[in-house]
Amino acid sequence: MDRLNELWPELWTAALETLYMTTFALVLGGVLGLAIGVILYVTRPGGLAENRAVAVIANLGVNFFRPIPFVLFVAVAQPFARVVVGTGIGTTAGAFMIGLAAAFAIGRIVEQHLVSVPPGVIEAARSMGAGPWRILFSVAIPESLGPLILGYTFIVVALIDMTAMAGLIGGGGLGAFAQIYGFRQFEPVVMWTAIVLIVVFVHLVQMLGTRLARKVMRR
Amino acid sequence: MSIVTLTNVSKTYPSRTRDDAEVVAVDDVTLSIEKGDVFGIIGYSGAGKSTLVRLINALEPATGGTITVDDVDITSLRESELRKVRGGIGMIFQQFNLFASRSVKANIAYPLKLAGWSKADIEKRVAELLTFVGLADKAGAYPEQLSGGQKQRVGIARALATGPAILLADEATSALDPQTTHEVLDLLKRVNREQGVTIVVITHEMDVIQTIATKVAVMENGRVIEQGDVFDVFSAPQNPASQRFVGTVVKGIPSPSELGVLRERHRGRLVTFSFRDGDSSQAQVFLDLAAAGLDFELVYGGINDIRGRAFGHLTLAIRGDDAVIDRTLADIAQRVEVTEIAGEDAR
Numbered sequence: 305m306d307r308l309n310e311l312w313p314e315l316w317t318a319a320l321e322t323l324y325m326t327t328f329a330l331v332l333g334g335v336l337g338l339a340i341g342v343i344l345y346v347t348r349p350g351g352l353a354e355n356r357a358v359a360v361i362a363n364l365g366v367n368f369f370r371p372i373p374f375v376l377f378v379a380v381a382q383p384f385a386r387v388v389v390g391t392g393i394g395t396t397a398g399a400f401m402i403g404l405a406a407a408f409a410i411g412r413i414v415e416q417h418l419v420s421v422p423p424g425v426i427e428a429a430r431s432m433g434a435g436p437w438r439i440l441f442s443v444a445i446p447e448s449l450g451p452l453i454l455g456y457t458f459i460v461v462a463l464i465d466m467t468a469m470a471g472l473i474g475g476g477g478l479g480a481f482a483q484i485y486g487f488r489q490f491e492p493v494v495m496w497t498a499i500v501l502i503v504v505f506v507h508l509v510q511m512l513g514t515r516l517a518r519k520v521m522r523r
Numbered sequence: 524m525s526i527v528t529l530t531n532v533s534k535t536y537p538s539r540t541r542d543d544a545e546v547v548a549v550d551d552v553t554l555s556i557e558k559g560d561v562f563g564i565i566g567y568s569g570a571g572k573s574t575l576v577r578l579i580n581a582l583e584p585a586t587g588g589t590i591t592v593d594d595v596d597i598t599s600l601r602e603s604e605l606r607k608v609r610g611g612i613g614m615i616f617q618q619f620n621l622f623a624s625r626s627v628k629a630n631i632a633y634p635l636k637l638a639g640w641s642k643a644d645i646e647k648r649v650a651e652l653l654t655f656v657g658l659a660d661k662a663g664a665y666p667e668q669l670s671g672g673q674k675q676r677v678g679i680a681r682a683l684a685t686g687p688a689i690l691l692a693d694e695a696t697s698a699l700d701p702q703t704t705h706e707v708l709d710l711l712k713r714v715n716r717e718q719g720v721t722i723v724v725i726t727h728e729m730d731v732i733q734t735i736a737t738k739v740a741v742m743e744n745g746r747v748i749e750q751g752d753v754f755d756v757f758s759a760p761q762n763p764a765s766q767r768f769v770g771t772v773v774k775g776i777p778s779p780s781e782l783g784v785l786r787e788r789h790r791g792r793l794v795t796f797s798f799r800d801g802d803s804s805q806a807q808v809f810l811d812l813a814a815a816g817l818d819f820e821l822v823y824g825g826i827n828d829i830r831g832r833a834f835g836h837l838t839l840a841i842r843g844d845d846a847v848i849d850r851t852l853a854d855i856a857q858r859v860e861v862t863e864i865a866g867e868d869a870r
Contacts, residue, residue, distance in 0.1 A: 428614070434606070
C-alpha cells in the first residue's frame, strides 16, 4: 500500500498514456477500418460498385495482416512506424501500430454490418434513382449505424487490451505499469490497482457505446 | 398511348458454374402498357415476374430486345441517365423496404432530396402525401412502430413523392392480410384514378388482379403466355398453359384431389358448365336438364366477378339414361361451354 502511494504520479501518467493510445488508435484504426470495410462492401460481388480485382486484393490484404499476432505485428511494423510517425518506439509509435493492426479487424466488422442491411432497402434507394455513393452514405451506413457503434465499442475494448502490449516498445500505459511496478516487483496491490483502472475504463466505454447505439436504434 | 413497351425482351443470367446452363429469367417478352392502365402480371413464383418488372426501371439491364418508357429507349442509356429514368418511376415492394433509421416523414422526403427539391417544397409535399395515404398523424413515427398496411402506405407515399407517371408494385400486398390487402388495393385504385398514374402490378394472387387490374399478362417460365383484357383472359383463356394456371386461381374449378372426393360422394356423370357474362343463363341449363327428365345435383362451383362482369363454373353430377344425357349435353353445348370430367364410373 505504501508502494502504491509512492507510485501515484507514475500511475497517473500511465493512465493518460493508455487513454492517449486508445484514442489515437481508435481514430486511426477507425478511419482506416471504415475505408477498408467500405471497399470490401462496395466491391464484393453484387455490391454497389462491384469490382472483382479490387475485392480480391482487399480480401487478400485483410486476410494476410489480420491474423498476425500483435506482439509480432509490433516488430514487423516498426520500420513503417519510423517512416510515418518518425519513431519506432514510444507511446505514439505504439498507438500508431495498434491503430494499424486494428484497422484490418475493424474493416471486417464494418463490412459485416454493412452487408446485413437488407438488400431490398438498397434496391428501394436504387429504384428512386440514387447512385452507389449516395446509397452508401445515405442508406447503407445510416441503416447499420446502431450495430456499427456496437462493433466499434467492441473494438475499443480490444484496443485497450492491445495497449497493454505497447510496453514492448516503450509505449507505457497501464499495462506496462502493472507489469513493471506490480508483477515484477511482487506488489499485488499496485498490479490490481492498474487492472481495476483498466476494467473501469473498459466498462465506461462499453456503457457509452451501448447507450449511443440504443439511442440510434431507438430501442 | 403506350407508356411502356417491351419488344422481344430477354434477360438471361450467366451460369454460376461452368457446367450450369445459363438461367433464362425473361424469355422473348413483348407487351405494351397503355397510359392509365392498371396492368397486372400474374404467374407462379419463379415465373420471371419480378425480373420483368425490374427491367422496366432498369434495376436489371435487359440482355435482349428493346424497352421504351415514355418514348425513350432505356436499353441504350448509360447508368447515370438511367438514374434519372428511375427517378420518374415509383416502386413499391412486398417487404416495404422502408428505411428503418428514418422517420415516416424522412422516408417520404428521401426521393425528393435526391431530386433536389428545396426544404420548404419537401415539407409541403410530404404533408400532402401523408394526408393522401391517411397517415398525417404518423409523420414522426419510425417504420418499426407501424403495422404492415401502414408501412405499405408509407411505401406508396414515398414512391409517389416525385410525381412519377408509372408505379411498379412488386407483390405489394403479398405480405398483408386480406383486409389490409383491400385497403392497400383501394389506395392504389385511387392513385390510378385521381393522379392518373399507370400502375404495373406483379402478383400471384388472382384476387389482386380481379380487384384492380384492367389488363393482365400471364407469365410462365419467363414467357408471357397470354395477355389481354382481364375478363377475357380469366373467363376464357386460350393457351393450354394459361388454362392450367387460370384453373388454379379461378374459383369453381375442382382440383384433381377434390375431384376424387366428389366422385366418391356423388353418383352419376360429372359435368362442368362454364358460364360467361352475356351467355345463356344458368337457369336455362337447369331447365333443359329437368325437361330431359334427368336427375342432377350441383356438386361444385363458383362465380367470379371482374369489374362488374361475372363468369363461373358449375359442376353437376347428372344421373339418367346415357343417351339422353349425351343428347341434352350436346344441345346445351351450343350455348354454354360444357366439359365432361373424364373417368366417371358406371355406377
